[in-house]
Amino acid sequence: MSCIFCRIAAGEIPSDMVYQDDEFIAFNDIHPQTPVHILIIPRKHIVSVAELADEDVPLMGRMMAFAKRVAEEAGVAEKGYRLVINMGPDGGQIIMHIHMHLLGGRKMADRMR
Numbered sequence: 001m002s003c004i005f006c007r008i009a010a011g012e013i014p015s016d017m018v019y020q021d022d023e024f025i026a027f028n029d030i031h032p033q034t035p036v037h038i039l040i041i042p043r044k045h046i047v048s049v050a051e052l053a054d055e056d057v058p059l060m061g062r063m064m065a066f067a068k069r070v071a072e073e074a075g076v077a078e079k080g081y082r083l084v085i086n087m088g089p090d091g092g093q094i095i096m097h098i099h100m101h102l103l104g105g106r107k108m109a110d111r112m113r
Helices: 004-009 054-074
Strands: 017-020 024-028 036-042 081-084 100-104
Touching: 004 024, 004 036, 017 054, 024 054, 036 054, 054 081, 054 100
Parallel strands: none
Antiparallel strands: 017 024, 024 036, 036 100, 081 100
């Protein structure tokens, strides 16, 4: 098992754990971009959005619900937060295990305009 996120999920590599359940783990990013920057990963190894199978659709829905709980635990749910999933090298994905960034704790700039 060479995937760093799989190793974190297996407890082989320590992390600054925020929240976890049977399917997902949430831990603080080691290079935070915002005051609250939490990574959310499924325990199941899925490389990226491009690798999602039809059977993974319910898992991804539950990942969104898990992110909501993490945001509540982190105290950013009421004022708002951003969820980001990077896809592939050009999309900024560095670790090839699907993961979501939960960013909050400050007002976000709208860069989509």
